[in-house]
Amino acid sequence: MSAVVDVRQAVCIHRTAxxxxxxxxxxxxxxxxGExxxxxxxxxxxxxxxxxxxxxLLRPSAGVVEVLGRDVGRATERQLLAHRSTGIGMLMQGPERNLLPYASVRSNVELGALGSDLRSVARRRRVDELLDAVGLADAERRSVRSLSGGEQQRVALAAALVAGPRLLLADEPTSQLDRDNAVRLTRLLRSARSRWGTTVIVVTHDAEVGAAMDRSLTIRDGRIGTEERRGEHYAVIGRDGTVQLPADVAGRFPPGGRARVVRRAAHIELHPLDTGSEEER
Ligand SMILES: Nc1ncnc2c1ncn2[C@@H]1O[C@H](COP(=O)(O)OP(=O)(O)OP(=O)(O)O)[C@@H](O)[C@H]1O
Ligand SMILES: [Mg+2]
Known part of the structure; x- marks a missing residue:
């Protein structure tokens, strides 16, 4: 299997005035x-x-961000444009950022195919396929603003997938949906992999969405720390050897405090130290 995303020690600084x-x-x-x-x-x-x-859409301030074999920090603007229009489908945070509200459902999905190399007949077929996949073929002429939130998210998903991206990025796609619609959207995310082999990375606060993915990564303070896979919790070792403790035990180790490291034959133990007087091994 090849890596679709390889991010190494990425630093990103937002600068304002x-x-x-x-x-x-x-x-x-x-x-x-395919993950x-x-x-x-x-x-x-x-x-x-x-x-x-x-x-x-952003470049790293330091570190390396490789996506679909492209180094985002070094790519030209033109290469990044091609990267976004054909390689990547994106659902931004907040449904209104993904769609033109007064345009029809079909036009919104067609807009997602702009920049792809599909010829017009293939493109029309592909738009039909996506409208069908998200269950909105009958609503293709309606304006997006007349749709419910769940329907709008499905249009946005169809638009994000219509160009056949290898990687789909979705930022809280279910945050404004009720349970039924959230379940439906989650199923559609999974079917993107099964039908087209799409790799999916989804930001979510919804535990059920997390559980429907292969693994769930926790990001805290700008670093990826822990991973959950089939109910098991793992700490992720950073490339510089740092380990973030799972949130439920982190409270036992106050920031700036120390932990005693005890080496056992088959495992390592971390013991919280209450005072600074005990000796570290
Ligand atoms: N364009 C920007 N200019 C300045 N600061 C920003 C900008 N975008 C994000 N930030 C800051 O960077 C930090 C990370 O923001 P980010 O939007 O990535 O967080 P998030 O995990 O997506 O949060 P949320 O769950 O609220 O969406 C925050 O402190 C935020 O205020
Ligand atoms: Mg966010």
Whole structure:
């Protein structure tokens, strides 16, 4: 399997006129072709920033971001444009950012195919296929603003997939949906892989969306820390050897405090130290 995403020690700093915010501080991420990955983490932890880097909407301030074999930090603007229009499908955070509200459902999906190399007949067929896949073939002439939130997200998903991207990035696609619509959208994300082999990375606060993916990564303070796979929790070792503790045990180790490291034959133990007086081994 080849890596679709290879992020190494990515740093991303948002600069405004009077401040600098370090949104990612050494994030590592490796995603293989055809994987379904959820990214979870508190507000402000850098999830949307990471997706923007993968989409080539931002460049890393340091570190390496390789997506579909392209180095996002070094690519020209033209290469990034091609990267976004054919290689990547994106659902931005907030449904209204993905669609033209007054245009029809069909026009919105057609817009997603702009920039792809599909010829007109193939393109029409592909738009039909996507409208059908998201269950909106009968609504193709309606304007997007007349649709429910769940229907709008499905149009946005069809538009994101119509150019046949290898990688789909979705930022909280179910946050404004009720349960039934969230389940439906989650199924559609999974079917993108089964039908077209699409790799999917989805930012979500929704535990059910997370559970429907192959693995769920936690991002905290601009770094990927822990991973959950089939109910098992793992700490992810950063390329510089750092380990983030799972949230449920992190509270036992106060920031800036110390942990005693005990080496056993088959495992390593970390013991919280209450005082600074005990000796570290
Ligand atoms: N364009 C920007 N200019 C300045 N700061 C920004 C910008 N975009 C994001 N930030 C800051 O970077 C940090 C990470 O933001 P980001 O949007 O990546 O977080 P997030 O995990 O997606 O949060 P949420 O769950 O609220 O969507 C935050 O402190 C945010 O305020
Ligand atoms: Mg966000």
């Amino acid at each position: 009077d401040s600098e915010v370090v949104a990612l501080r050494g994030a590592d991420l490796l995603v293989d072709e 379904l990955v959820a990214l979870v983490g508190p507000s402000g932890s850098g999830k949307s920033t990471l997706l923007a880097l993968l989409a080539g």
